[in-house]
Amino acid sequence: MLRSRFGGHAALGLGSILFILQGTQGNSPSYKEMDPLLQEEYCKNFTYGNPDPKKLEFYSPGYPRNYPAGIKCFRTLEASYNYFVRVDFRDFFKIEPPSNENRCEYDYLEIRDGDQGYSPLIGKYCGDNFPPVITSSGTSLWLRFVSDGTIEYNGFRAVYEYIQNPLESLPYIPKCEFEVGGNQDFIGTSNISEAQMNFASKHGVPLECTWIIRSQQSKLIYIQFSEYELEEPNDCNFNFIEVFDGKTDEEHRRKTFCGSVAEPVTSKTDVLYIRFFADGKGLKSVFTGVFTAIRDLSIDEQDSCPEGEYDCDDATCISEDLVCNNVRNCKFGWDEESCVVEGSAIPLDFSASHVILILTLLILIMVGMCSGMIYNLVRKLTEDKEDIIASREKSLASLGIIGGSFPEIPDRTKSASSRNTSHLDCNGCYVPPPPDGGFPFATKF
Template sequence: MWRLSRWSSGGSVTAAAVSVPQPSCCWLLMLLIIGQTVYAAASIIEPSRLERTAAQPQTIAPSSEHRVQQQQQQRQHQQEFGNASSTTSDYRTAFAAAASTTTTTATTSTAILSSSGEQHALTLARPPRGGRYKRQEEEEEVDRCRLFVEGSPNKNELYSPEYPNLYPKNINCTRVITAPKGQIIRLDFRNSFNIEAKEECKFDFLEIRDGQYGFSQLIGKFCGTDFPPEITSKERYLWLHFHSDDTIEYTGFSAVYEFLDRNRESPSTDLNCTIEKDGFEGFINSTDVPADIREQVIRDKIPLDCIWRIQVKENWKIFLKFLTFQLSKPNDCETNFLDIFPEQTVMPLRVKNFCGSAGESITTESNILHMRFYAEQSAITSSFGILYTAFRDRGSGSCASDEYDCEDATCISQELMCNERDNCKFRWDEEKCNTETNGQSEHVVIIIIVFGLILGGMVITFIVNCIRKIIRDQKIIRRF
């Protein structure tokens, strides 16, 4: 580079070539390459890059992308540094900043290196959106329970979730093994059994009940490394529930089951007393129990144990109102009672237990409700009547055109209005109807009274005229 210097000797100006030490072009180019390499490596894992990634996963090859970025930004920086007149200290400052960046991103850059030091493609994908993520969670929950719920039907085997790998944390899986009619189930654990051991199996456990519901007779709650004993059901159902907490996982278990012919000599306790209900409203009565089941209970001297299953529209809820409730053994909660369950019939989720002398209205939070009626021989004459109504939470919105607003932030079907049943909690659906009916009744009574008075007056007038005529005729007869 050349610059002009003014010499004041002799009053003349002389052009002299003065050489100023400057960094070489090769050194500058190397500095730029190092800076761009560090910049490109940092940009690969930059959070904003994840947000800009397309919904579909993209495979980014760091080496090729680095070269493209180096070429583009090298030209940009060459123009900036080539056109500007910078000093040596400026270049040293840039070099120090580049070195600092290299140090801070050294550990980050290893994210794209394998354990052997080789560089691999980095796959980036944008996390799914809220609704999609929720559906994905539900699908994953079903997939995680698949080995337990389905197992191997051909071999009649079932396994802990993700067996033989460690079972997942925070999981609840439930299944019911059902044998053909006239047969029972024998369940045997084989190969391995390893569930987190704790007193009373508080953390992880396998729960087995003799029946098809979560309130059926408890056979056992198992954990630890000791194999459970061979289990044989009394009837054709076994209810199994596997639970794990959020801390430690173990290898779980595997089991095989087979179906056996039940002993014909012992009376069957399999009532299969399940009554289905649906619609916008309906009744649950003790008289719904089929006559043949009552005869079987009396003949075999076994308890009556029936389930009513009510299912209404999706996202709707169920309101129960007792019309009559009379247990033969009130306050004897082991002899006869009514239990209310949501969709799952496990005891921890039981909504309400009725075993006294009165039943109160109750509201469930789901569109499926189970009601269990249990009565031993001494209480088999217990009776009850319940009206159930399907309703929808209105919230801050409004009821649809085919719905009736109960004025308590709930909606019911328009069909239930003025049906002489209190479907709204505060019976607003019948109040207006009763007012109109009473008004009409009063008008009818007034009309009948007026009509009766007129008719009575006419009859009295007719009788009086007849008497007068008779008296007058008699007087005429006497004169002659």
Template sequence: RRASGPLYEMLNPSQMTQEQRCQSFSVANLEKKEFYSPLYPNNYPNNTECILRLEAEHGYVIRVDFRDYFHLEPSNKCEFDVLEVRDGAHGYSDLMGRFCGDNFPPIITSKDRYLWLKFISDDTIEYRGFRAVFSYIENKALDRPYIEPCRYYLHGEQGKISSEDVEEERLEYSRQHNHPIDCTWVVTVKARRRIFMSFKKFKLEKPNECDMNYIDIFEEQTDLKNRVKHYCGSVADPFATNGTILQFRYFAIPSALNTKFVAWFTAFRERTSEGENSQCNDEEYDCDDARCIDISLRCNNVTNCQHEYDEEGCVVSIGTGDGEGGNDRA
């Protein structure tokens, strides 16, 4: 067992940051290939939420085994304290199990090279926790080559997210190896801004069942509890984030790769009811709904205001039909 460090001797859990509480869980001991409940070998603290992502090299899977003891607050559905394990790199990956009480979880083996784990404790009873060891095992059944994760990074006053961003090489990989497309666009805007997003095109290829072909929207956290939108079927309504980060995830099985979508994001500032930020400034356009956008977005043939006021009174020029092109101010 690990000895208590100076941090634990100087601070009690109520004085620690969430990062300090989570260190023994969220930062795995790669030399020993172990991870532990928060503050191990002491009882874990209450009101704590920690995330760990384990990653193996391509061609290997991860196996996790719990040793010595496993003791979290017991409950019928693990609704108080829980260890959640998902088969993948993210909080939206397939659930492998939710574990609590004093029974050891089974040996856990990933299907691919990632495992995502979350520890949560509520505001009452604290228990001993656990020690877990992990190992990397060659995946001899894997018959597809390595491909980089599908991620795109966007920033600025506005931008477009499109199914056409996905490279043909990646689509062909999906077809050839019967592997789903799973792409994420990460949008970041300036501090004190929020993000408005609207779709210009949304057509999911059949099968358009909600677990085979869909778009998910997250903000900073990508677990299902923090999912903002789940688009499937035929309708995609506009929305606005609460913060400066938007994560747009597109998932499709190989038979649904003809899905087409175009979405535009816009950075906006929300006017306050009073004070110096209660009005849009000279470099902003007032959407007349308590939102200010960059003045350059006026008459650009893209709906940047939720009520489309930024395109009123504009002279329409030829565009592409998906929100691109240019307008001139009348």
């Protein structure tokens, strides 16, 4: 006898005990999921159901035996336009009982009203009480079966049918869904047709679109939003973008953007889902995203990028075809840094923020240098002008001094004696001889 987690007792055989012990060692409390190939085989009863097309029924994994531990199975029931999907459970319904808080946390069947894991939840079912008959509000039901690492039960058998909707009044319009792939591509509101927009606006129904991005199995997906303008920012009731990694259920939701900024996202798998929701005032919201398939060297356990790929210098690689394509595919934009603009010899990406900053600083430095040169020139000219004026004034003053030192003209009114005395005072002066050869006048013997 072993006591189960919910307080009861269960009688188990030796084989079951060994199975539980293996499951406990490998799976509880945080068990590893089942091998994908083995899980796919077990899930066939759930995913495909009865191979007879006349019998619309599906079963729990492993039916008619107990469902296995650590499994997750998904399927979508899709009806034609103007039809509902209805599911009913027959014979038995036995799944591990809920927790003490009466929540289906261990093993459960989850059903949502739509075709994706983010569609409105109808319910999670576990225990041994039959779920009610479930009918979709549209053309689809999304189902998931989950079991943890311990305690397995018989499961269930379900039948489904398609029922015509006699009250359908809306015209048919294709699903707003897009599948893209490759090394790079653009997605966004520009992909949405005018018919889709007009349908949502005219009939007052939300616009809901999904982009499924697939890369090569060995690569991840890096998406960045070059344009992101929500008409009603910070109001998730009218517009938002969700990013899902691998699957569209809540556990795989990576990001929800409904504010004013949408940062880049790198996937952990080779499939990324982008969901865009807009209603009422949010229908005018626009966004553009560009995705790039990247190789993570740490996952591939490689030291360098293989031939034909460009090393982004952050342990990731992109296709060489994406280098110098005017899109910054590397996270740090190195694939565009060494590119030369056609007709120019300057190897710069002028859209890069750091290049703009450097150019701005250079312009400011040049302006400062020119301003300094002009200031010095004006100051030099002013100083030279002052020196010229000072020099001219000095020259005029010098001329005035020189003019005042000329010898005075002799006064003709002076007496002869004074003239003679002046002459005698001229010591060593040359005195011309008298014109008649005699002695000069007034000569004393």
